[in-house]
Amino acid sequence: MNKYTEISPEQSYFAVFCIEALSDELGVPGDKVYRLLTEDSDILDAYILPFHDALHTQGKGYIVRELKELLQKRGLLK
DSSP states (O other), X not given: OXXXXXXXXXXXXXXXXXXXXXXXXXXXXXXHHHHHHHTSOSHIIIXXXXXXXXXXXXXXXXXXXXXXXXXXXXXXXX
C-alpha cells in the first residue's frame, strides 16, 4: 500500500490512534511521530494500514511495543 491508496475511515481512525498512543508513550508531539511513521520510514503505509485488521484487535500496549520495536530496528528510536 502506498500513500496514494484510498484508506477506509476505520484505517484512518486506527492510524490516528497509533500515532497518539506512540506520542504518549514517547512523550513527543504527534506530528513528530507522524513524520517518523511516514517521512522517516514507511511504517504507516507498509505496516499499520495493511495490517489494520489484525492489529486493531490487539491492546494498546501490544501495538505501542510493536511500533517501538519497528522504529528501533530501523534506527529511528533508541
